[in-house]
Amino acid sequence: MTALLLALALLAGAVQAAESRTVLVLGDSLSAAYGLAPEQGWVALTAEKLQARYPGWRVANASVSGETTAGGASRIAGELARHKPAVVVVELGANDGLRGLPLEHTRANLEKIILASRESGARVLLVGMRLPPNFGPQYTQGFERNYVELAEAHGAALLPFLLEPIASDREAFQADNLHPVAEAQPRLRDHVWPALEPLLK
Template sequence: MLTLLTLTCLLVSTQALAAPILILGDSLSASYGIDEDKGWVNLLRAKLPEHEIINGSVSGETTAGGLRRLPALLESGKPKLVLIELGGNDGLRGFTAQQLKENLTKIIILVKETHAKVLLSEVMVPPNYGPRYAQMFADVYNQLAKEHEITLMPFFMKDIAIYPELMQRDRIHPNAQAQMQIADFVQPWVTQILE
């Protein structure tokens, strides 16, 4: 009897911990240029085996594309946490900071309406886009974090992009060697929010 009660408690405890996590990102999260099983999202699954991690990332995705796909992802996955890593392709295509903010705002609102938690990843544009545009771009993420009272995670590429040996030939995407470093960086942010 005691053993059955213990097993039941453990099962309930495990189910309570097993919060689905949705990663809504672009090529940086979609294992672009490397095997999917070597990507940081898959490595994060190994670090958080008690959670179901849904990779809703698509290479080339913009905030507008992520916004279009989000309702179906929320419906099918029922995530308790959504990590938003979008905006890089908006910057590469020269979209305005206002467009970026409007789309990310709609994404955040949709997620919050499901009572899921939001972890917003900062995204930076390459320095050749000019300091003014880069600053306007960065300001959007800080503004959104304050306005919606959500956690802002620093851009995980900041300490990787400066090392050529961690980058693919295009100098935009991290290589396989960098993936564990990204998973190690993201994991405590995810764990902190879920706790």
């Protein structure tokens, strides 16, 4: 009887593992909870909401502070192999923009990430960013257009601007005026969720 119960428990565990599905978040400091405890970030808060509403799902946060699209493009194959995600959330580009890197390079790197994710069988949510106006209209508009055009070209879901709910609220940011405070993270989670949830079904 003990052996039978053990075998049934092992089988149940194997079935549960097989049914478990992963959302991979590939982002920069905005997704890596810069300046906060990891559990305070919007990604961790999303993971909690995901487990409550969709128990068969989990979140793997592969975000790295300071990451550029080039860094993400160099890491995507390894992350896909490691986590085998059903959904990939790509939140990259802000550091490219702040450094004034060529738009065509950013676009090519994002495209590599999207294509690799799609080829692995994952659905993709592309999370965009916007730049301050001091970068000039040509660069800022081209930067935003990259996300829109890539999402359309490759059938990815698009959230145009991660920080939209808090962008005009100075109190929502840390002293660097770049990274959101802990109190703002639930607003980011709730902003991302409507774009993410359809990809889980």
